[in-house]
Amino acid sequence: MTSSTNFLNKSLLWPALCGLLGCLLCGCAGSAASLRTPDGATGRNPLIAVLPGENLSRTPAPTRTIDAELYAALQKSGLRLVDQKAVDAFLERHWVRYVGGIDQKTAQALKKETGADAVLITGLELFSAAGTPRFGTISRLVSTEKVPKIIWMESVAMTGEDAPGVLGLGMVTDQQLLRKRAFQQIGNSLVRHFSLPPARKRRIAAPGADPLPPFNPGDLAAASGREQRYFTDPSEFSRAWYGADTAPDPAKFKRLLGAIGSPLLPDYAPPAWYGLPDVMEDQPRLVALVPYFDRSTRKHAGEILALHLAEQLVKEGTFGVLEFGVVRDKMLELRVITDDGISIPGIDLLTNSLGADLLIHGKVFDYLDVGEGEVTPPKVDFSIQMFARNSHKIIWSSHSRNKGDDGVFFYDWGRVTTAAALAQRMNRALVQKIVEQVLTY
Amino acid sequence: MASPEPYRRKAREISLAALFACLWATLVGGCAQNNVFRDGTMDFGSVKTVAVMPLANLSKDQLAGERIRDSFNTMLMASGAIYSIPTGDVARATVAVGVANPAAPSSEEVTKLAKNLKADAIITGVVREYGDVRSGQVSADVISLSLQMAEAQEGRVVWSASSTQGGIGLTDRLFGGGGRPLSDITEKSVNDLINKLFE
Numbered sequence: 001m002t003s004s005t006n007f008l009n010k011s012l013l014w015p016a017l018c019g020l021l022g023c024l025l026c027g028c029a030g031s032a033a034s035l036r037t038p039d040g041a042t043g044r045n046p047l048i049a050v051l052p053g054e055n056l057s058r059t060p061a062p063t064r065t066i067d068a069e070l071y072a073a074l075q076k077s078g079l080r081l082v083d084q085k086a087v088d089a090f091l092e093r094h095w096v097r098y099v100g101g102i103d104q105k106t107a108q109a110l111k112k113e114t115g116a117d118a119v120l121i122t123g124l125e126l127f128s129a130a131g132t133p134r135f136g137t138i139s140r141l142v143s144t145e146k147v148p149k150i151i152w153m154e155s156v157a158m159t160g161e162d163a164p165g166v167l168g169l170g171m172v173t174d175q176q177l178l179r180k181r182a183f184q185q186i187g188n189s190l191v192r193h194f195s196l197p198p199a200r201k202r203r204i205a206a207p208g209a210d211p212l213p214p215f216n217p218g219d220l221a222a223a224s225g226r227e228q229r230y231f232t233d234p235s236e237f238s239r240a241w242y243g244a245d246t247a248p249d250p251a252k253f254k255r256l257l258g259a260i261g262s263p264l265l266p267d268y269a270p271p272a273w274y275g276l277p278d279v280m281e282d283q284p285r286l287v288a289l290v291p292y293f294d295r296s297t298r299k300h301a302g303e304i305l306a307l308h309l310a311e312q313l314v315k316e317g318t319f320g321v322l323e324f325g326v327v328r329d330k331m332l333e334l335r336v337i338t339d340d341g342i343s344i345p346g347i348d349l350l351t352n353s354l355g356a357d358l359l360i361h362g363k364v365f366d367y368l369d370v371g372e373g374e375v376t377p378p379k380v381d382f383s384i385q386m387f388a389r390n391s392h393k394i395i396w397s398s399h400s401r402n403k404g405d406d407g408v409f410f411y412d413w414g415r416v417t418t419a420a421a422l423a424q425r426m427n428r429a430l431v432q433k434i435v436e437q438v439l440t441y
Numbered sequence: 442m443a444s445p446e447p448y449r450r451k452a453r454e455i456s457l458a459a460l461f462a463c464l465w466a467t468l469v470g471g472c473a474q475n476n477v478f479r480d481g482t483m484d485f486g487s488v489k490t491v492a493v494m495p496l497a498n499l500s501k502d503q504l505a506g507e508r509i510r511d512s513f514n515t516m517l518m519a520s521g522a523i524y525s526i527p528t529g530d531v532a533r534a535t536v537a538v539g540v541a542n543p544a545a546p547s548s549e550e551v552t553k554l555a556k557n558l559k560a561d562a563i564i565t566g567v568v569r570e571y572g573d574v575r576s577g578q579v580s581a582d583v584i585s586l587s588l589q590m591a592e593a594q595e596g597r598v599v600w601s602a603s604s605t606q607g608g609i610g611l612t613d614r615l616f617g618g619g620g621r622p623l624s625d626i627t628e629k630s631v632n633d634l635i636n637k638l639f640e
Contacts, residue, residue, distance in 0.1 A: 271628065274518035295504050339536075340495075341529030361529075365508055381624070383511050385527065394527060399515045401624050 045194055046117035048141065049082040049110055050074065053122040054100040056300040061127040070122060070183050077187035082114045090114060101325025102142055111144035118143050118151065125304050126157055126369070126420050133175035134159045136420040138307045139186050147355065148323040153311040154189040156182040157420035266407025268429035273398035275437035286320045287313060288327050288356035290342055293363040301367035305382050308423045309360065312431040322356060330354055344392045351389040359387045369419040377404030378419035380426060396434055400426050477637045480599040483592060492526045492560040497544035497567040505571035509586060513631050520635060526558050534558050548596030555593030563591050576609050581620025583607040584630045602637040606630040
């Protein structure tokens with residue numbers, strides 16, 4: 001009588017393999033079913049109404065085709081969307097002509113009539129089908145609560161020559177392919193937002209605090225108690241050996257690397273800025289963005305730059321950003337005129353009626369994109385000012401200016417090819433600077 | 442007969458002295474640029490809030506005045522010593538007071554504006570040059586502007602300065618090149634004026 005102890009027994013092999021295959025397939029099958037939702041009550045994704053896109057580019061574009069492609073891409077990502085015919089019927093019923101934003105009343109009506117939990121508003125900021133294709137879009141998701149706020153925002157700008165690769169094999173000549181990639185990015189970003197909602201970063205502003213507290217005899221006793229631990233905890237040992245100031249710190253190393261390489265790296269932070277440190281405790285601040293003054297030669301440059309700043313504020317997580325349509329509607333209702341800038345009565349009116357803590361206004365001087373065949377780099381030049389509701393003072397003022405070839409030394413490596421991508425980087429650096437200087441200790 | 446040597450030596454000494462005197466006058470005259478006026482009786486430490494009026498623009502670029510005013514406002518506040526009133530408020534006060542020429546208000550208009558805006562001083566200015574200048578085959582960017590500060594009580598001008606940056610230098614003429622970017626020289630010029638304000 002013999003018995004086989006061989007693990008790979010044929011009678012067990014196939015069931016084991018089938019079980020393993022089944023587990024793998026279940027794990028791969030459709031991420032949409034496992035998405036967490038912001039409310040969690042229904043256990044499903046929020047229902048999103050997709051508004052027709054607004055053409056902010058300076059060229060005619062097939063907006064209906066682009067809207068249909070975006071809708072299809074979002075459906076493919078597994079998101080729940082309101083039927084497009086229902087949205088069109090709603091827009092017709094309520095005579096909604098402006099699709100670049102949504103006001104409070106319209107958002108409430110949309111929620112009531114279509115059941116939409118959020119509205120997706122898209123702006124087409126770059127479109128060129130002739131020659132090297134270029135496509136840029138900026139989308140935002142606005143809640144249909146009592147006060148509509150922007151809960152998600154993403155911008156994508158790409159050209160066919162972004163990654164040409166060896167012998168130009170990576171060049172993209174099909175505008176539709178470019179759009180497909182852009183909408184895929186938008187869809188993925190939205191899905192990621194629902195599956196992993198960003199946690200609001202906690203910040204404490206205490207610029208007056210002394211980083212080195214005065215010596216206290218009690219500290220000596222505490223230090224002697226810690227001495228034993230130095231030889232048991234490696235991290236404490238390294239801190240004791242190297243000293244607290246010189247302990248290996250990855251963040252410090254990164255800063256050192258940045259400082260050494262800074263002459264070669266492009267700097268998108270504003271070269272001139274003024275910030276008034278806010279000594280308030282950490283609390284969410286609601287920001288209203290007033291339409292920028294546009295002194296550039298590019299149509300809609302003010303709106304585009306305001307959108308990019310809002311995108312970075314939303315991504316940063318410290319601020320709540322009011323929907324543009326709400327601010328626009330309130331300005332029209334209250335007849336707030338920004339002649340050469342917004343005045344203190346205007347700031348009062350807007351911030352009190354909107355419930356905003358901060359108000360941002362800006363001016364665009366240059367927004368130059370690259371035309372077909374041109375070699376001059378894109379150029380963006382703008383300034384912003386941030387006002388506080390209570391004090392009516394300017395708590396942030398900065399002037400940013402950059403070109404697409406800043407920090408480019410070797411064979412166009414690092415060159416930014418579109419003004420949209422340049423504006424995105426500049427606003428990211430700007431928001432980081434604002435948070436560091438105004439809100440963070 | 443007297444020897445001509447002493448006369449020649451004296452003539453040589455006189456001509457050398459004259460040459461040195463001319464050279465000295467040229468050097469000293471070239472260095473003695475006094476383009477800052479400061480009223481000695483004014484207490485500049487009391488100026489905490491200023492209103493910057495729209496700048497008069499004499500250059501080719503229509504936006505030059507606005508660009509420089511914007512840069513100046515930001516950099517003035519960045520100095521930490523002076524707060525610049527928002528341009529929207531300045532525009533509102535200009536209309537309320539009825540200033541005929543915002544770039545060049547009269548003394549009475551300055552006092553009324555300062556009272557309306559609660560400012561300690563009013564700053565006005567002129568942009569003389571902004572953009573590229575050509576000389577033969579060479580071109581470069583140049584900026585030239587001047588600013589004045591009038592105090593709020595009587596509308597007197599208590600400070601005035603000018604700054605010119607960029608232009609075509611010797612290296613540009615010899616080796617070419619377009620000079621420094623306009624944004625850099627704008628920043629430098631505004632910095633120069635702010636330094637002259639706080640001297």
